[in-house]
Amino acid sequence: MNKISDVSELTGISAYTLRYYEEIGLIPKVEKNGSGARSYSDEDIAFIEFIKDLKKMGLSLDEIIHFGKEGCISEIRRLTNDAELRSVLEKRLKVLEDHLRKLDEQRKAIENHRKKIIDRMNVYKGIINTQHL
Amino acid sequence: MNKISDVSELTGISAYTLRYYEEIGLIPKVEKNGSGARSYSDEDIAFIEFIKDLKKMGLSLDEIIHFGKEGCISEIRRLTNDAELRSVLEKRLKVLEDHLRKLDEQRKAIENHRKKIIDRMNVYKGIINTQHL
DNA sequence: ATAAAAATTAGAGTTACCTCTAAGTCAAGA
DNA sequence: TCTTGACTTAGAGGTAACTCTAATTTTTAT
Structure with a gap:
């Protein structure tokens, strides 16, 4: 279980943007620990990398949402x-x-x-x- | 001299947009008649057509501004x-x-x-x- | 124990390029 | 004369994809 700063560094996507992606439903809701901080599973991270691939194909966030989770x-x-x-x-x-x-x-x-x-x-x-x- | 609605119809650019182009300095200030309404000269219209050409080349408004008036x-x-x-x-x-x-x-x-x-x-x-x- | 670092949220700001609204002025036709 | 329609301005709203701020709380290090 990874915190947002680690995921940000790992994926090269800012923490702001990671929260934004969650907010618009691009990625599924991430689990929170006792005090409300996000805790990303390895599967969450794999999914974020998958989204990066789709962006590399020029897909808009909206297209990626339709691509499915x-x-x-x-x-x-x-x-x-x-x-x-x-x-x-x-x-x-x-x-x-x-x-x-x-x-x-x-x-x-x-x-x-x-x-x-x-x-x-x-x-x-x-x-x-x-x-x- | 041509009023904004005519220029809009002639060029296919909405009156909103024509005023906006003037506001951002894409086209020079257009003359106003006694009661404050814009009066476009034929040269103004030619310049708007010129801008349309530049847009057809994919230039941004900012690039067009640098292109010169x-x-x-x-x-x-x-x-x-x-x-x-x-x-x-x-x-x-x-x-x-x-x-x-x-x-x-x-x-x-x-x-x-x-x-x-x-x-x-x-x-x-x-x-x-x-x-x- | 305390101070710095990192997390949270709601919401505002950014860029490009419009597009529209509101409130007001003005000219022309019935 | 009255009303319709076109014009004006300042400023708000819209889209995409972030990016940041503020206020607050939690975690971590010394």
Whole structure:
């Protein structure tokens, strides 16, 4: 059982943010000890690392919430039957597919932006390199 | 001279936003008529369209502010000498170069996100397609 | 025993970019 | 003349994802 400062150091997420994640329901309620201080289980920490992975994929906190709090595969296997596992995975696949589409749109937008900027830069460079300037 | 509702319709930018742009110094102060209502010149409108172009390149309002309020090339030519024109264009080139670098970083991040998501989707698909499931 | 460090909560502040509300002024049409 | 509609301003509200403050309590070290 780990206190918030340790979890913060371990995960690189500030204590503020850890409490915030709990508040918005991104992570399940963490147990409190007798005097009200949070006590993170190793599973809690594993789940926070899992969330970090999802953030690395560019998912918003809202998408991660929809991804579900069932934890990692081995945990789901341990806690559920095959039908439940399948339904969790299908839900997750849907979130990821949706996000992939968003990324494709972003990619196209960036390509567009790049082209427009390069064109504009060439206009400016052309003027600067003009003889009579 | 054009009133704000016309400019809004013409440019597709809400009157709220037009006032906001003026407030943050994105566009120069617009003239007011006797009773205090804004009266946009055609040059004001051209400048707003110019800003729309810059937004289409993905520039933030802050970047656009640094881009300068000198207007479009023909306007700068009309109002300044060659040395000033050159310095304006060099300033703009710098903003665009910086932004291009940001776009490259974003592009790399998206590529990374895509790879990670596709990997994860394949893991999930693999489990779903397993015999004993 | 006492002082510093760390934890708690509720709630405010931050950034970017708007978007809207309220209260008031003003011009034009029936 | 009266009413509708457009305009003005200052300031609040909204979103995402934190980040911090204040007041208070608990833990830890000397």
